[in-house]
Amino acid sequence: MSDADPPYLRIAGELRERIATGRLRPGDRVPSTRAIMRDWGVALATATKALAVLGNEGLVDAVPRVGTVVAARRLHQQTPQRAARRPARPGARPGGALTVDRIVRCAVETADRDGIAALSMRGIAGRLEVPTMSLYRHVRSKDELVLLMIDATFGExxxxxxxxxxxxxxxxxxxxxxxxxxxxxxxxxxxxxxxxxxxxxxxxxxxxxxxxxxxxxxxxxxxxxxxxxxxxxxxxxxxxxxxxxxxxxxxxxxxxxxxxxxxxxxxxxxxxxxxxxxxxxxxxxxxxxxxxxxxxxxxxxxxxxxxxxxxxx
CATH class of the missing domain: 1.10.357.10 (Tetracycline Repressor, domain 2)
Structure with missing residues (x-):
């Protein structure tokens, strides 16, 4: 991990190393977005993107009412450096095409893990690894997103x-x-x-x-x-x-x-x-x-x- 890397990648790299070395074991809670903001002195969007990187790699899972925990599947043959540098397919987006349902599910997971105060369009975009403005093609505002979240959760x-x-x-x-x-x-x-x-x-x-x-x-x-x-x-x-x-x-x-x-x-x-x-x-x-x-x-x-x-x- 290079000092030239964006802050969210450096944070993800440090947490990935803790998982790889066993300091964080399967089922252990990893720092929340609020803890990352406090300990690394970064903004919410940066903290959210750092956890999203680990989530996309399958290293952590968001567990409602518990927080983000180390997934049962750990790093195997990859070193932290190789995992961080793993190239994505050109044009690929984690999780498939951007849809209203995908945005709402991500927003609900964020609120379950970090509370409703942590919800922001920028933070959701960071977790989905898409430009913030792309969300507005599907959801007109944060207020509308919250309404969709309410409807989705009561419909479960x-x-x-x-x-x-x-x-x-x-x-x-x-x-x-x-x-x-x-x-x-x-x-x-x-x-x-x-x-x-x-x-x-x-x-x-x-x-x-x-x-x-x-x-x-x-x-x-x-x-x-x-x-x-x-x-x-x-x-x-x-x-x-x-x-x-x-x-x-x-x-x-x-x-x-x-x-x-x-x-x-x-x-x-x-x-x-x-x-x-x-x-x-x-x-x-x-x-x-x-x-x-x-x-x-x-x-x-x-x-x-x-x-x-x-x-x-």
Whole structure:
């Protein structure tokens, strides 16, 4: 690797060498784009292109909710220098022709790995190894790209061909499918608008499913839409905590429980702050702040309240 090479190739070369020498082993996380930006002092597009080079060589894989990890297939006969200098076929583009689907898949992978704040048209172009302006022949803007990402991710989980029996079971199934989408893509809750619904087929599919289960109750429009919106808002409300927790875990290397055990300002506030009741309750044992458990607990309480409302109509 020469000093004359572009920065992204030099970074890719250093990471490739770590993989080749075993310092990074299969399954190990490689530095994220944010870590590369910090440690090498480069821009987001440069960091993204460096990881894209390794991805195109099959050395790393982007794993949702984990990050970029060393792939099971390691460098074999190639030295880092030979791998870096491997020539591409004239006119070849990694991954085939540029399409809307390919752009959206790349954008979703980027947001899954680095968060929605890291998403940019330049960064996507870097990962796809195409000129930035070529993206605009397929997607008019970043805002449009985000809409396509929302529609694609909510379309991953098919709704059953036959709905469950009963409105409560129907809403519960809908809520769990939404939660599964948010779980796979923690950034998703940050870009959904429920007060100004985005005109997307797979979002309106949720409304169609919910309302089809509710209409037989004979409720008025206000009640029907209030129930539908309350369920969607509840699921998104719990899911909004997914992305910050993942980012905090990545930045600190500590889980939420581990962080709470060592964060001195928090410990000081809980120990000496003017909150005797909270201190008494927290001292009863270790509280399990698990979002999956909290989602199920809250969902049942929301449905309990709706069931009481429906029975009194």
């Amino acid at each position: 989980e098919p709704y059953p061909a036959v709905a469950p029996t009963g409105w409560r079971e129907t809403l519960a199934a809908s809520a769990r499918l939404q939660w599964a989408s948010y779980r796979r893509h923690p950034w998703l809750a940050q870009v959904i608008s429920l007060t100004r619904p985005q005109p997307l087929v797979n979002l309106f599919r949720i409304a169609e499913w919910n309302l089809t289960g509710l209409v037989p109750l004979g409720l008025g429009q206000q009640d029907l839409l209030d129930i539908h919106m309350t369920v969607c808002i509840f699921v998104r409300g719990v899911a909004i905590g997914l992305a910050p927790e993942l980012e905090a875990t990545e930045d600190t290397g500590l889980t939420g429980d581990e962080w709470a055990d060592v964060d001195q300002p928090l410990i000081e506030l809980l120990t000496n702050g003017p909150f005797p009741t909270f201190r008494e309750v927290s001292g009863m044992g270790n509280y399990d702040l698990d979002l999956d458990r909290l989602f199920e607990f809250g969902l049942q309480r929301v449905l309990d309240g709706m069931e009481e409302m429906v029975s009194n109509r």
